[in-house]
Structure formats: structure tokens, C-alpha cells
Amino acid sequence: KNEVEQSPQNLTAQEGEFITINCSYSVGISALHWLQQHPGGGIVSLFMLSSGKKKHGRLIATINIQEKHSSLHITASHPRDSAVYICAVRKDDKIIFGKGTRLHILP
Amino acid sequence: KAGVTQTPRYLIKTRGQQVTLSCSPISGHRSVSWYQQTPGQGLQFLFEYFSETQRNKGNFPGRFSGRQFSNSRSEMNVSTLELGDSALYLCASKGGGRYEQYFGPGTRLTVT
Numbered sequence: 001k002n003e004v005e006q007s008p009q010n011l012t013a014q015e016g017e018f019i020t021i022n023c024s025y026s027v028g029i030s031a032l033h034w035l036q037q038h039p040g041g042g043i044v045s046l047f048m049l050s051s052g053k054k055k056h057g058r059l060i061a062t063i064n065i066q067e068k069h070s071s072l073h074i075t076a077s078h079p080r081d082s083a084v085y086i087c088a089v090r091k092d093d094k095i096i097f098g099k100g101t102r103l104h105i106l107p
Numbered sequence: 108k109a110g111v112t113q114t115p116r117y118l119i120k121t122r123g124q125q126v127t128l129s130c131s132p133i134s135g136h137r138s139v140s141w142y143q144q145t146p147g148q149g150l151q152f153l154f155e156y157f158s159e160t161q162r163n164k165g166n167f168p169g170r171f172s173g174r175q176f177s178n179s180r181s182e183m184n185v186s187t188l189e190l191g192d193s194a195l196y197l198c199a200s201k202g203g204g205r206y207e208q209y210f211g212p213g214t215r216l217t218v219t
Contacts, residue, residue: 033208042213045210093162103189
């Protein structure tokens, strides 16, 4: 079993829909990252969380340390949000990545 | 500030050869980490350097090595290339005491 599990693996939605991507982990962590990777490979760090909730524009990330679970929400989704979203956890100064969620927003 | 840069962006090598990839971190960042991304395995941590010292290493064979120079620029080397080494190699830098990493555009290595 992977130490970091993401769901769903793939998600297709209509423009404007509310999107939720989930991440569960089985190890003790010091921080959790949400990353966005566009076609072509470029990776952008969206959030780094160690507790609670963070919001940046239409993106919201939450983490529940007790349940070892984090969610990334996108409100009013747009085709430009189409990308792979990757959850990564920091454990003992190493980073463990989830397999990613491929999001496709249809116009 | 300029972002993280990686060279070359694309590379084609044949089995058995060796390759060196380069990463220049954001100015002032002393930590550089390297990652391998393949369709099958996703992103995997290779190693991290801080102030010219390897601080952490992932589960990769000894064919994968790296180093960091006094100006924080880092190189990674893969010797005796195998077909399975074909991947996108990403580096990321971070500033002192912070967890947030800034990724470079990656080097896409194809081994034939």
C-alpha cells in the first residue's frame, strides 16, 4: 500500500463545478504539500499545510492531522485548472508523493 | 528573482552511457532536491543537498549520484544508463528554514 493515496485518479468536470481532490497518508508527517503540474511538466507549489485550512483565490486546502487526510477544493472551476494535482507529505526530511489526480475541466 | 533553472531541457542518450544534469537554484537558496518522474512510478525523491552536503537520499541505486557546489548549483549524474531511466528529472530549491519548494522546468531524459 502506498504511504500517500490520492483519489480520484482522474476527474472530468464541467466548467463552474466545485472540485474536491482527496489525499490520505499513513505516516507521521511534518507538512503536506499540494502541487500542480501542467502538461509539459512544470510544477507549481500551491499550498504547504501543517494544520487547518489555507485559501488562495479559488483554491482551498484543508488538513486533518488526526485523520491523516487532506483535501484540495477548487471553486468555480475553469478549463485552465486542467492539470495534474499532486499531494506530497514531508516525513523525516524526505518527501513522499501521491500518484496524482488528473483533472480535466470541460468548457 | 529568477526561478530555478535546469539544463539541458531535453536529452537523448543510449543505454550504457552516462549523463549529467544541472540545476541552478533561486538566488539565496541553499537547499536543492532532485526528483525523478515516470509514468509508472510518479514522482520519486532522489536526493537533497544543502551547503554542498547530501542531506537525504531516496531509494535509488548507486548509479544515481549528485553534488552541490559552493554557489549552490547542483548536478546529478546517472551512470550506465538503462531504458528505465527515461524520465523527467526535476530539481527544486528552498530557502533556509522553510518547507516550500520551488521547482525547475525539468530535464526530460530519453534513453534508447
